[in-house]
Amino acid sequence: MAVQGLDLPKLQAYVEEHVPGTGPLTAELLHGGRSNLTYRLTDGTQTWVLRRPPLGGLTPSAHDMKREYTVVAALYGHGVPVARPIVQCEDDSVIGAPFAVVEFVDGRVIRTRDELDALTDAEVHDCAFALIDALAALHAVDPASVGLGSFGKAQGYLGRQVRRWYDQWTRVQTRPLPDVETLHERLAAMTPEESGASIVHGDFRIDNAILGPSDVTEVRALVDWEMSTLGDPLSDLGLHIAYSDPAFDPVLAGGAAATSTRMPPADELVARYAKTSGRDVPDWPFYLALGYFKAAVIAEGIHARFVAGKTVGEGFETVGGAVEPLAAVGVRALGSQ
Incomplete structure (x- = not known):
């Protein structure tokens, strides 16, 4: 049976060659x-x-x-x-x-609110903290010690992120949105020095983790690493918190676990990260707003592929509606700074 996006006969030959x-x-x-x-x-x-x-x-x-x-x-x-x-x-x-x-890692992926609601309040809380601990463990790895010393350039990472995600915006935008422009301008004007350097995941949220089948505090595998690099670890935390905003829900097809109000509030997650990692969390409004900026551009990219008829599966028709609210919250996160 044909599978869209795969040439199975050619894939068969390739895998046979590399996996006898x-x-x-x-x-x-x-x-x-x-x-x-x-x-x-x-x-x-x-x-x-x-x-x-x-x-x-x-x-x-x-x-x-x-x-x-x-x-x-x-x-x-x-x-x-x-x-x-x-x-x-x-x-x-x-x-x-x-x-x-x-x-393939056997385990449990919690994508939907219904799946999250099968857990007790204590399990939800402990799972969220276990994910933060896994993020801190990633950020604790010395890149050079695992052969990733040249995986990216940590110095100047934040400025490059602001520029790169705006460049992505210019590639994928389907309509003018003033809040995206405002958010970009303000982020560019107030970019701080990096808080540190580590391997960053770049797309960290609950549904990008495989958990234990019966113990949701066991993180068996983090997945979806295509945006990973060397950079400021607090950028991962900012995006993780932005992903938890209900405004991001349409991007995840609605009813997503990541945006559930049952998850611990942002201040508790930030405090847990600071305690587990031993890192300070300076300039938090910038990192949070940068997370919202990335989330908005990601949503617009998905929407652009949907408009162009290049998506596979269902649930893409509402994604475009998330972009403006995400950008607006990002602007508000910066306050009057």
């Missing part, structure tokens, strides 16, 4: 992911996950398969929960785009 003993493959598009496409592959004995860029992607730097695979391969076995790396391919002739394959 592979049997006939079947594939299915998994739920989750409003950016890269994620598939489950199996030969009946082994099971993997394949990731590839979206069809008709408009922001190439946000769909970097080599980057995603490189960081997962480096972090595997070094105290950060990630899937075991299998193979990465940059040859577009195999399935029409670069892709990466990692081992």
